[in-house]
Amino acid sequence: MISRFRKRHAHAVPAAGREDRFLPFGYKLMFSYLILTLVHVLIFGYVANWIFVDSVRQQTTDNVQAALRQMKDNVEYRLRDTVRLSDILYYDDGTATRLRQYREGWYSYESTTTYLLPKVESVLKATDRRISLVVYLRNETLPEIYNRYDDGDPLATADKSYDIYHMWRIRGNSWYRELPAERYGETLTWKQIERDEEFGNISLLRRLIDTGTVRDDREFGFVRLTVKLADLFETVSPDFGRGTRVRIEDADGRVLHETGHGDALQTTEENEDKQMLTITEPFQHVNWRLVATIPKEWVEKDARKVKLLTVVIGSASFLVFLLAGALLSRYFSRRVSRIVMVLDSFRHGDFRKRIRFKGKDEFSAISQSINSMVQHIDDLIQQVYVTSLKKKEAELESLQAQINPHFLYNTLSSISRLAKFGQVDQLHRMVSNLALFYRLSLNEGRTIIPVANELEQAKAYLDIQKVKYADRLDVLFEIEPELLRCEMVKLLLQPFLENVLKHAWCGDRIHIRITGRRTGDDVEFRIIDDGIGMRPELVSRLSQPYDTSGEAGYGIRNVQQRIALHYGKPYGVRIFSRPGMGTSVTIRIPYVSRTVPFAAPDNSESA
Structure with missing residues (x-):
């Protein structure tokens, strides 16, 4: 094995006189050619030999199988003829x-x-x-x-x-x-x-x-x-050549009849020692089998010619590839060595060197691309990274800001109706709950809030609706206490509660159950109602985060997009509904623990 030394640039060498030892690219390329050539020759020879031997073996097996089948049919005919005699009495x-x-x-x-x-x-x-x-x-x-x-x-x-x-x-x-x-x-x-x-x-x-x-x-x-x-078994005879054996065995493996050509009959173990090819044909109406053993040497006698031909062709191919590999490796190794030398200087922080090749080929294109990349790499990384962060933050803030005006519009419409009919007490409670809702929603401008605050916002919203629907609305919260120690993006539950009260009424009453539990590293909220349910095609459209049809629910798409922007695509909303049975909405987000303690609200309440 031949190796050489290459000195590093003086500014990049940590200790004087230190040198790195490596195998030159030309030898690596040469060795690769040799290995590929050898593998090619070996695979070609193996496949050619295997195909031929397998073809001969298969042809021999088919011929023997056909002969055995004919013998078996003759024996079965005599067996059936004997059974026919017993049928006369039976x-x-x-x-x-x-x-x-x-x-x-x-x-x-x-x-x-x-x-x-x-x-x-x-x-x-x-x-x-x-x-x-x-x-x-x-x-x-x-x-x-x-x-x-x-x-x-x-x-x-x-x-x-x-x-x-x-x-x-x-x-x-x-x-x-x-x-x-x-x-x-x-x-x-x-x-x-x-x-x-x-x-x-x-x-x-x-x-x-x-x-x-x-x-x-x-x-x-x-x-x-x-x-x-x-x-x-008169018709059972081995007509396949010298050394072949044919026997009939019963269900217990006992030999009922055996005959053969050539040497004296041998046991199955002896046949295996001599590498015999065994072919079996079972009987249909009796638990016997017809077994023929044929020497593999007789089957594979023509394989030697294929092996010799394979060696000759493989040797010639190896020599041709060896010569081509030597020429190609010498040509490419020179250019690759220059590229490696410049890249090595880049690795140590020296971006002043450039690569120059004459002509118009792949190496020239590579050198130009490397020169251009090194010149702009720092500015490009900084620009893409900062721009991406700002864009994602802007999208998240925009989606977060859209949900409040939508809810405020619906709530003010309800307040207007209460004022119109002079229901002062209910109007007072609704305005108080609306103020509480927005106090929790503002949350000092933060997008991420404790789960306890999200539940309190949902309860404030339901209290607002309770003023409107009175005893017709029944709500149950079932939240695991462990969830109160984590945080989440705000206003994920309220749009689905609003959707239930707007579209799911079936009769004069409706029941809503909000559950929360931890599943592994995730948090799973469910909003379940016993309303009229939805058609499958509507559920399919609601499951599309960017559906623009009017029936697909603005609030639901808003929640989908905010979860995707903040947590990624694996998380989001899943809807299951059947007409006449109700709807179940599942919201899945990662479990993120809070570092600041807070007072946990009651996690089981009827609104």
Whole structure:
């Protein structure tokens, strides 16, 4: 790594002989090019290799999946064909009714020879596959009929055979007790029981149900159809190449059938050690799955060519970018070094130096902009800052001054009506309350007042209205004592109280509830009335702080603008109303504590 030293200006150096060490811009630019080039090559190679291998893997997976699906369909066809044989006995209501008659003698003999045996033989004749049928009957008046297999495989003795036993022979067997509850037409189980696994067989187990009775003992018999696994899975064979395996697993993960090409069959763990690609196809009507394992080396054998091509292209690209980076970094580093030198003098307070570049390019434009910026930066900051402060203060004072004349106009109109009708006492109380209201409103010219003063102003306003409306107006204040220790912009509550009395009357009376509480770092006031409410479109217009339509409420917009100017956009007014139910206005401002103590007024009062 190469580095150099650059001396600071004499007036900016805090100690004699001190030097700052840094890596030159040209080397930084060069290293950046190298890193970007290397990243580009690595990403390109990785993406190209990943896309190709993934494409091959996906194509192989799709081909194997299609082959597995065909094998699965063939197996499922044979499974359904075996189920179809059991349906001959399962859905025969006539035979079921006959076999449920517990009569000995001639009736039992006739039921066996005329109904049962012909039905069993029809099952055997309905297929050309090797099959063993065993029927267990609850009716013990019927005789047992069975063959002797000399302790061997029934399917090895005869291609087709049947036996008839009584139910007591299997009631103690676990496989019989573990059968799921009967659902007519659906409950059946494929399972290797007794010596099926030894002989390479599997059995279809199914109850015989009498649909003609509603008694609990509807099961009058049981059917066991045994077939060879080799016959059932005859079409399952791995045709995908050397080293591939195909197996069928049951719900417990036991392998029912497995076959493969190449080396001897291996366990799943061994396949994983050799990094085999596993593809699974589940059966639809039985809880089995068909699993194929294929060596990844066989799938990804063409990826080596892509890797070699990627290395060649990446190396060539890296060399080209390396040469271009060296030339560009040398060209730009010289100009950037001059800019850094001048900016460094600006950082230490020397604004006399200027940057000069020949020609018309980006560096020339940058140098001119920096020169102009340094020349005017102090005056510009001062001008913008002072002007902005004065403008904001003027807007706030203007909005604050607008609310009092608006309220005074409405109050003087009420005083005029009282004087016209000669109501001297009420006129006296209203004028006294008006004087109190304006004494609190003036507040020595301050815009920010204690919350207690704001509540007292609201109560003075409501006392003025109480003279006019008497018992028709009912007001309740619910203010948390903690709020009396903070301050706020004045005259936020009164415009909404005025709006309620002007527009919300529903009948001869109206109730107003004013609440105040602290929510985290904010203060939330609510003015709730049970008046006529407002239409949704009117609520939407009232929520727009700069709406100029006549219906949108001057006082509400005034409050919105004053809150936005003083506290910022996150704070303001939210209105919720439904016609016929009333209106709820929420005013949210930040919680600002007072430093001067004051006497707290009563925070729960009815006006």
